[in-house]
Amino acid sequence: MSFIEYGDTIKDGDTAIVFLGHESMFPVKVQHGTVTQTKYGVIRHSTDLIGKKYGSKVTCSKGGWVFILHPTPELWTMNLPHRTQILYSTDISIITMMLELKPGSIVCESGTGSGSLSHALIRTVAPTGHLYTVEFHQQRAEKAREEFREHGVDHLVTVTNQDVCKNGFGVSNTADAVFLDIPSPWEAIGHAKSALKAEGGRICSFSPCIEQVQRTCLAMEEYGFTEINTLEILLRVYNVRTISLQIPDLGKAAEDNSGTGFDSSNPSNQGSPGANLQQGTVQFKSGVPLREMVGHTGYLTFATKS
Amino acid sequence: AMEGLAGARIREGDCAVLKRGEVFKAVPVLRRRKIIFEKQWFYLDNAIGHVYGTTFEVTNGGNLQPKQEVEETTTETKEAGTDNRNIVDDGKSQKLTHDDIKALKDKGIKGQEIVQQLIENSTTFRDKTEFAQDKYIKKKKKKYEAVITIVKPSTRILSTMYYAREPGKINHLRYDTLAQMLTLGNIHAGNKMIVMETCAGLVLGAVMERMGGYGSIIQMYPGGGPVRAATSCFGFPKPFFDNLHEFPLSKVHSLLSGTFSTETLPSDPEDNALVEEESNGLTDEKQISLQETEEEPTTEAPMEINQAEEQETMDINAEDVEFKENKEKENKENVREKQMKQWERRKKLTEAAALLREKNADGLIVASKFHPTPLLLSLLEFVAPSRPFVVYCQYKEPLLECYTKLRERGGVINLKLSETWLRNYQVLPDRSHPKLTMSGGGGYLLSGITVVLDKGKSDSSNLEALKMEEPSPKRCKVQDLHC
Numbered sequence: 001m002s003f004i005e006y007g008d009t010i011k012d013g014d015t016a017i018v019f020l021g022h023e024s025m026f027p028v029k030v031q032h033g034t035v036t037q038t039k040y041g042v043i044r045h046s047t048d049l050i051g052k053k054y055g056s057k058v059t060c061s062k063g064g065w066v067f068i069l070h071p072t073p074e075l076w077t078m079n080l081p082h083r084t085q086i087l088y089s090t091d092i093s094i095i096t097m098m099l100e101l102k103p104g105s106i107v108c109e110s111g112t113g114s115g116s117l118s119h120a121l122i123r124t125v126a127p128t129g130h131l132y133t134v135e136f137h138q139q140r141a142e143k144a145r146e147e148f149r150e151h152g153v154d155h156l157v158t159v160t161n162q163d164v165c166k167n168g169f170g171v172s173n174t175a176d177a178v179f180l181d182i183p184s185p186w187e188a189i190g191h192a193k194s195a196l197k198a199e200g201g202r203i204c205s206f207s208p209c210i211e212q213v214q215r216t217c218l219a220m221e222e223y224g225f226t227e228i229n230t231l232e233i234l235l236r237v238y239n240v241r242t243i244s245l246q247i248p249d250l251g252k253a254a255e256d257n258s259g260t261g262f263d264s265s266n267p268s269n270q271g272s273p274g275a276n277l278q279q280g281t282v283q284f285k286s287g288v289p290l291r292e293m294v295g296h297t298g299y300l301t302f303a304t305k306s
Numbered sequence: 307a308m309e310g311l312a313g314a315r316i317r318e319g320d321c322a323v324l325k326r327g328e329v330f331k332a333v334p335v336l337r338r339r340k341i342i343f344e345k346q347w348f349y350l351d352n353a354i355g356h357v358y359g360t361t362f363e364v365t366n367g368g369n370l371q372p373k374q375e376v377e378e379t380t381t382e383t384k385e386a387g388t389d390n391r392n393i394v395d396d397g398k399s400q401k402l403t404h405d406d407i408k409a410l411k412d413k414g415i416k417g418q419e420i421v422q423q424l425i426e427n428s429t430t431f432r433d434k435t436e437f438a439q440d441k442y443i444k445k446k447k448k449k450y451e452a453v454i455t456i457v458k459p460s461t462r463i464l465s466t467m468y469y470a471r472e473p474g475k476i477n478h479l480r481y482d483t484l485a486q487m488l489t490l491g492n493i494h495a496g497n498k499m500i501v502m503e504t505c506a507g508l509v510l511g512a513v514m515e516r517m518g519g520y521g522s523i524i525q526m527y528p529g530g531g532p533v534r535a536a537t538s539c540f541g542f543p544k545p546f547f548d549n550l551h552e553f554p555l556s557k558v559h560s561l562l563s564g565t566f567s568t569e570t571l572p573s574d575p576e577d578n579a580l581v582e583e584e585s586n587g588l589t590d591e592k593q594i595s596l597q598e599t600e601e602e603p604t605t606e607a608p609m610e611i612n613q614a615e616e617q618e619t620m621d622i623n624a625e626d627v628e629f630k631e632n633k634e635k636e637n638k639e640n641v642r643e644k645q646m647k648q649w650e651r652r653k654k655l656t657e658a659a660a661l662l663r664e665k666n667a668d669g670l671i672v673a674s675k676f677h678p679t680p681l682l683l684s685l686l687e688f689v690a691p692s693r694p695f696v697v698y699c700q701y702k703e704p705l706l707e708c709y710t711k712l713r714e715r716g717g718v719i720n721l722k723l724s725e726t727w728l729r730n731y732q733v734l735p736d737r738s739h740p741k742l743t744m745s746g747g748g749g750y751l752l753s754g755i756t757v758v759l760d761k762g763k764s765d766s767s768n769l770e771a772l773k774m775e776e777p778s779p780k781r782c783k784v785q786d787l788h789c
Contacts, residue, residue: 004496006497019719053692055690055758068692069692072694073492074694089486089489089490092489093485093488093490094485096485097461097484097488098462123494127495127496199313199359200313200358200458210738213733214733218735228733230731231728233726233727234726234727235725235727236727237722237724238702285706285707286706287706301733
């Protein structure tokens with residue numbers, strides 16, 4: 001297995017995802033002799049994991065069970081240890097498409113942060129592309145290198161510990177795309193331009209504040225970028241639920257026993273107060289939005305080098 | 307990096323996309339072929355050889371000419387007003403008439419100059435605020451400076467184009483929704499993907515782009531054959547199509563139940579007639595596939611040709627023998643060609659069936675006009691465990707039903723029903739705000755991950771369903787009443 005190639009069975013050294021139930025999962029490093037604690041009991045790697053098929057159900061010591069999943073950048077994004085605020089798959093998806101990334105693409109990124117986007121970019125440009133990622137924080141840069149190695153993708157990525165605004169990406173005239181997620185992206189536009197190939201390269205800058213966006217757009221214009229476009233994307237999730245709504249008692253039209261009102265179920269018990277909830281209800285399936293949703297992550301500004 | 311430092315060049319035979327502002331149009335690059343785009347008529351001949359991304363102007367003769375970079379003359383402190391309280395819109399502030407402007411255009415005056423003329427002949431221009439002047443100039447430039455950029459097709463360009471021009475053809479799949487599908491589906495080089503779409507081949511093209519020619523794709527199709535109109539716009543190199551297979555939906559049930567045979571293809575009845583002649587009543591599909599792989603076209607053909615010949619000689623024909631002989635030869639060739647094609651098709655069908663039968667696909671993408679539930683329930687059978695699947699539907703309700711049926715089936719986790727909300731912004735100094743119009747809806751997605759299916763254990767699948775859903779239905783009712 002690897003983050004860039006599917007495998008069928010769990011092997012020693014793999015990073016696997018343990019799925020416990022609705023939105024509850026965590027990554028685990030598969031190792032002979034190790035055990036992992038879960039709320040359902042213990043998982044013994046040697047007997048329960050290694051050699052099993054990905055997607056299998058594993059019963060833990062206390063009797064409960066979990067599923068073991070093959071890692072993907074999307075699952076990694078949901079489960080990685082945060083060192084910084086990360087980008088989630090909704091933004092990652094549109095970034096990938098708008099930067100026109102595909103196998104073989106050369107892409108530059110700064111800052112590396114917790115490596116959420118990095119893993120997704122590596123997956124997209126594999127097996128012939130490359131990611132040059134720049135991180136100015138020494139420990140984060142080192143942690144990223146470590147993770148890429150563990151995940152078997154280090155041959156596709158170069159981590160550089162420097163300030164992109166001062167020293168650029170370390171490549172020139174070769175990148176198909178550049179991505180910026182830094183506090184002052186306008187200071188890196190010049191470096192981005194020189195990293196990009198002569199014609200047709202794409203750039204993206206992610207900023208939470210509109211003031212940052214304004215400065216960045218101005219800088220892009222000054223450096224001759226075209227097709228400058230800013231957008232934001234938000235995810236709306238729906239829970240699928242069967243809903244029962246009560247039918248109100250609107251009383252009888254006349255004092256005799258003629259039936260009144262709308263009742264979709266049992267007609268014989270109409271109108272009696274304190275009627276069985278079951279009879280006086282209508283059921284339907286609905287996609288119910290969550291009580292809260294993410295309202296903002298950042299503005300995405302794209303442009304083309306001409 | 308793959309196309310050389312200078313960038314890809316426009317070549318004859320390419321599918322190129324014309325761009326003017328936010329308007330796109332895909333056209334074939336052919337010499338002496340008149341193109342109409344944005345009320346302009348021109349030939350693409352002069353564009354051939356230029357780098358993609360070049361901006362052109364249309365000359366009077368209908369030819370393209372690369373636009374010269376003109377430095378915007380940094381304006382001297384412009385005279386401007388403070389607000390519009392005294393500006394009356396009586397339609398009379400522009401002194402140039404339609405005819406005047408037409409005369410300028412006919413003289414061959416460039417767009418830039420026309421805009422300048424319009425500004426000079428506008429009585430209210432100097433009273434407008436700087437922002438209003440800016441907006442006025444932009445608007446006139448857009449109308450009179452007819453510049454066209456020729457861009458290389460990509461998922462980004464084509465999905466934006468289709469959504470703007472022909473959303474009906476792609477079931478109103480908005481480009482950001484497509485972007486989500488590609489990422490949620492973990493589409494990447496080396497996958498074995500199953501794609502079922504009725505989006506003119508746009509979704510297929512997007513998947514192919516993200517796979518870079520590595521791996522394989524089996525496209526499921528309704529009716530007689532897959533539609534790949536949009537796919538050809540991408541301009542993929544020929545090797546990309548070597549591992550693209552197709553399989554008819556109408557054969558899915560037979561494949562799943564083990565009764566699949568290549569004997570009846572979903573095609574024209576003429577072929578079926580020939581097929582019937584060959585049939586020897588075998589229903590064991592293994593035997594049939596063995597037969598197919600062993601038989602070669604040369605051994606098959608003579609058998610059929612003899613039968614065809616017999617038909618010919620039976621025809622009442624008063625013409626001379628030589629003419630008849632020539633016609634027979636011609637018919638023999640036609641029949642042989644048909645035989646070859648038929649044999650080819652059946653060979654491909656068998657290959658696709660074999661790939662599906664392995665039941666180890668790395669993912670499933672569905673984006674069609676059909677109700678998603680029957681598609682998912684059947685096509686998921688071909689997907690390996692611990693792999694993502696994504697279903698697109700223009701409407702939410704069918705996905706509600708799909709979700710429910712998938713829960714009943716089991717073997718899926720992390721089900722999520724979602725849509726994305728997309729907003730574009732105008733970013734200008736002191737004038738930044740969301741744009742005035744936005745898409746009302748871009749469709750819905752149902753995504754999930756497959757797991758090993760626990761067959762014959764209905765109890766455990768119910769338990770799984772309870773485990774996966776939250777909260778339980780009973781609790782939910784009380785909560786909803788409170789709301």
